[in-house]
Amino acid sequence: MKKKILFVNISLVNGGAEKSLVNLLNEMPEDQYEIDLLLFRKEGMFLPQVPHYVNIIEAPDALKNLYRPVKDFNKNTITKVIGTAISKTLTSNPYLMREFRWRNFYRRKITRLSKHYDVAVGCVVGECTYFVNDLVSADKKLCWVHTDYVGAKCDRRADEKYYQNMDSIVTVSDKCAEVLKTVFPEFQNKILWLPNITSSEVLRKRSKEEILERIDEGKKLIVSVGRLIPLKGFDMAIDAAKIMKQDGCQFQWFILGNGELFDKLNAQIEALELKDWVKLLGPKENPYAYIAKSDVVVQSSKYEGKSVVLDEAKILGIPIVSTNYDTVVDQIIPEKEGLIVNMDAEDIAHGIEKMFNNQMLYKTIKNYLNAHEYGNQADVEKYIKLIGKQGGKSVKKLIITIDTEGDDLWSWKQGNAITTNNTLFLDRFQRLCNKYNFFPVWLTNYEMIQDDRYVEFVKKYALEGKAEIGMHLHAWNNPPMYQLEVAQEGAPYLIEYPDDVMEAKIKFLTDLIFERTGIKPVSHRAGRWATNEKYFELLSKYGYVVDCSVTPHVDWKTSLGQTEGSCGSDYSSAKDKPYSIDTSNGSSVLEVPVTILRSHKLFLKTSSAKNLARSIWHAMKGTELWIRPNGDNLEEMKYVLDQTYVSDRDYAMFMIHSSELMPGGSPTFKDERSIEKLYKDLEALFAYASVKYEGIRLRDLSNRKESSANKQTL
Incomplete structure (x- = not known):
């Protein structure tokens, strides 16, 4: 059965909102939706462009009468004249005037629609939204705000009670969404932006x-x-x-x-x-x-x-x-x-x-x-995702994680200073994520949380609900300092330290993050991925509820630690779906593994004979595919997204290091040219992902219930 959708608009006269609505209607798949369009006034130059499969329904008589000019006298004209006069006497604010007139005069005269809809959409600010709220029966209600709410001098007092009942408040740009979230902070989790459709x-x-x-x-x-x-x-x-x-x-x-x-x-x-x-x-x-x-x-x-x-x-x-x-x-x-x-x-x-x-x-x-393509008919999929497909799959979650640490730690040597200049390059990534309604999780280590510039940046976005700050611990420079017996050349893992030192390091960084930001971190990723039973016990003790250190299909045992025989964790047989890790102290931590796919798919790299040979070799022996950019793996990352979407896993996890967002901050992205290529890939990846995935923070996943079958005791 097709989904029943109702769009409500004043008319189809010349205007951007009307044009965008008609463009959207023309792009929506006829075989999936039964679409009704209700117009307060059945007029406008865009009427002929409404597709044949959209049913322009007859508005209730009183609704049509109340929105006709006064000169077209009818049985509701007296209500219109008196309601308008009283409303204008009480307020000079046009938005408050129209809301008062609607609430006290108009809605009392208008018949409620008898048909029940799966989704109803009020297409402009004001009476269209009020009509959907008061006089339409629907499982899901949306409203569109096609303007800068503050710039248009709209008034929250007019709309607050109606927005309270909307499932989503949709606007047309990132800037407009920021304005709405400022005016309606209590609704920020249901405010999103989707572009006007232009073919x-x-x-x-x-x-x-x-x-x-x-x-x-x-x-x-x-x-x-x-x-x-x-x-x-x-x-x-x-x-x-x-x-x-x-x-x-x-x-x-x-x-x-x-x-x-x-x-x-x-x-x-x-x-x-x-x-x-x-x-x-x-x-x-x-x-x-x-x-x-x-x-x-x-x-x-x-x-x-x-x-x-x-x-x-x-x-x-x-x-x-x-x-x-x-x-x-x-x-x-x-x-x-x-x-x-x-x-x-x-x-x-x-x-x-x-x-x-x-x-x-x-x-x-x-x-x-x-040289650029500005049409966005492909963005129709975002609208379809919001409305919901008939018989389609549910929207899955995309988690964006960033190991937030000092500059180029791959080249760092013991005794050298660690710089944190990559903090100056993080805002671009944050804004790109938010453009597609994704929420980066900044997993933060010791040197970064000491940087005032970083604290100002991450605190702002975290408090706005646009990001999350978690913890990422590198044992070798995280106080309190403790000298291990060095037997190998690897960097030390936290799990190599005595239990009391492990606890002291975790407590120190947890307290420091809270002291510097006023935010208690509840998400975590281990430095160099290594974990054990004691580690999870301590995480739970200090309030961490979700971890993302497990890398399915990957064995880190060849990555040496510093003490005799120490090495990384072996996750080659680990689960690839979330599971609860019960600890000996009776508490648990939700493990959300990194998305890694073991694959033999051939991705031809023809830029050189060496790359071609490598791609063939990887396909023959099999390789682990991450959603982790390296400058030459956009198709692989999209493939992992596709495979995850059709699997029984309900999320995909992206990861990157903060220093990889800075020219010269990593061995992979060495200059501005490679960074621009990175952002070109990220833009393409996030646009691709946004059709089938929606953003979620790690801390929000901790509230999702896990079945007892997904529990694991260490």
């Missing part, structure tokens, strides 16, 4: 259509698209056109869209004698043909959530000039995809003139845009 294939096809307007020969064409409302800043754009005209710039400026300021902006154009320069063309069903024929797309907004127009311009390879509203940095790389200017007419004018006059800059931006 590059459809855009490019439709961009080739002709337009009716004539483009004057010898003039540059500027195009802007948006509703004619104050927050879009078109008054500044028209003032900028006046400056450019005075500077002798030859151009035409087409503004596509409709709204309350149409007459006022037209009057401004006439007053500034710009009728031959700036034209308000009204809404266009196919704006892509205009964008594609332009030289520059200009966005003069005072705020945006995530601009659909900018995505469309990038897909069509048109350089952009945009004002510096808060979220613009999520969409434009300055000097590569466009220019970001101050929010005033003079700067807008000078930005456009710079684009026209600096041909090298213009060509650089054009080449960059044309």
